[in-house]
Amino acid sequence: MQTQQSMDRLIAIDWGTSSLRGARLDAQGAVIDERASLQGILNVPAGGFEAVFQAEFGDWLGGPDTLCLISGMAGSRQGWREARYCQCPSGASDIAAALAWVAPGRIAIVPGSWQAVQLIPARCFARSIWPWRA
Numbered sequence: 001m002q003t004q005q006s007m008d009r010l011i012a013i014d015w016g017t018s019s020l021r022g023a024r025l026d027a028q029g030a031v032i033d034e035r036a037s038l039q040g041i042l043n044v045p046a047g048g049f050e051a052v053f054q055a056e057f058g059d060w061l062g063g064p065d066t067l068c069l070i071s072g073m074a075g076s077r078q079g080w081r082e083a084r085y086c087q088c089p090s091g092a093s094d095i096a097a098a099l100a101w102v103a104p105g106r107i108a109i110v111p112g113s114w115q116a117v118q119l120i121p122a123r124c125f126a127r128s129i130w131p132w133r134a
Contacts, residue, residue: 009066011057015074016040020052024060033060041073041080049080053107061106068107075100075109088115 009032010025018040024033039052061068075083083100090113099108 009060009063011060011066011068013053013057013068013070013074014072015070015079016072017042020056022057022060041076041078049074050102053080066106069099069110070102070108071110075111079109081109083109083111085112085114088113 009027010029011022012025013020013022015021018038019036020039021036022034023031026032035056037056039056041049044052057068060066070080072079074080081100081102084098086094086098095111095113098111100111101108
């Protein structure tokens with residue numbers, strides 16, 4: 001697994017429903033390059049995530065110390081690989097432990113986060129917004 005000291009570059013990807021965006025960062029976090037396309041998860045054929053990733057960002061993976069972190073819908077059931085959610089509050093170690101590795105030590109999907117809330121019964125909610133309703 002990569003560490004802050006050994007990582008030369010980071011590729012940060014936001015793979016959403018309708019678009020795909022990525023940035024290549026240097027060791028200090030400065031953006032070196034950016035790319036975007038309309039290859040969101042809804043536009044990727046079944047089994048086609050790796051091919052789209054390679055076509056869009058494969059040339060950025062040169063060098064053994066490049067790490068790619070992917071966020072967004074790529075981690076959904078319809079995405080490249082499902083990443084489990086982390087319950088809030090979550091620390092960096094919780095998120096790191098929940099990474100869904102596509103290529104161990106090189107490419108990972110970052111989990112989403114969720115917070116448990118107590119739901120208000122619909123009848124109470126409706127009365128609080130629309131007090132004139134019975």
